[in-house]
Amino acid sequence: MPAVMHTGKGGIPLKKSERRVALVKYLVENPFATDDQLAEMFHVSVATIRLDRAALHIPEVRERTRLVAAARQDAVRSLSEREVVGDIVELQLNRSASSVMHVTSAQVFSRTGIVRGHYLFAQVNSLATALVDAEVALTVKTELRFYQTVRLGQTVFARADAVGERFGVVKCRVASVCGGQTVLDGWIWVAKAEDERSLATGGDIE
Structure with a gap:
């Protein structure tokens, strides 16, 4: 996972709407990121990340993992x-x-x-x-x-x-x-x- 934080100009945290757009894009490429990791990436609290996920209907990391895994399991012999x-x-x-x-x-x-x-x-x-x-x-x-x-x-x-x-x-x-x-x-x-x-x-x- 990259160490770069998602912030606006001058290191100021992104506005809520900007952060949520960035969050969706980031999770498409990094579906296994935890709330703690996302909070660090976006320079906000874990509680804020959880509110963002709830608003965007994004499941927690364990459910995202399960969904990805379910799509792969059928190939195992x-x-x-x-x-x-x-x-x-x-x-x-x-x-x-x-x-x-x-x-x-x-x-x-x-x-x-x-x-x-x-x-x-x-x-x-x-x-x-x-x-x-x-x-x-x-x-x-x-x-x-x-x-x-x-x-x-x-x-x-x-x-x-x-x-x-x-x-x-x-x-x-x-x-x-x-x-x-x-x-x-x-x-x-x-x-x-x-x-x-x-x-x-x-x-x-x-």
């Missing part, structure tokens, strides 16, 4: 909707996939508010599995590095790209970002179920 961690917002089978995950209290340690690592792994792993064009796909190898923690209320954007296939195993480059900082990156290898026999005979999956 290897997983059901409930098996995907995060909401898929872009999917090109055998090429790439991306998702957004809004961190909830169920995903964090109660004492620290830090996200449990297996949720971060599951987000990228389910993406790598979802992009494989097969009825069933199985993760066979991972090489990941974690760089920073994520906390309750934050939003994690993840992406997986298929970079090659060997012996029926798709190699995917994966990464996730939160607040403009890399959370994790690395590689995940996913086997197509119909090629599992050749994999078991000793195929090289590097």
Whole structure:
């Protein structure tokens, strides 16, 4: 998300009518922006952003995410909707996939508010599995590095790209970002179920 604030001349906040026009245009390109982020962008309070959204009939970020995800979900072959961690917002089978995950209290340690690592792994792993064009796909190898923690209320954007296939195993480059900082990156290898026999005979999956 760009760091540029939407203000008028001399840094003065936009008039209400101007701000609402700009808000609509901004959300077309950035549908996952939160109210806090929008308030910072437009140099107004969160309450003002919520009033603007209500007046413009723009749903909150979770509903916008759900609507975008619903339009993408039908393309997934290897997983059901409930098996995907995060909401898929872009999917090109055998090429790439991306998702957004809004961190909830169920995903964090109660004492620290830090996200449990297996949720971060599951987000990228389910993406790598979802992009494989097969009825069933199985993760066979991972090489990941974690760089920073994520906390309750934050939003994690993840992406997986298929970079090659060997012996029926798709190699995917994966990464996730939160607040403009890399959370994790690395590689995940996913086997197509119909090629599992050749994999078991000793195929090289590097």
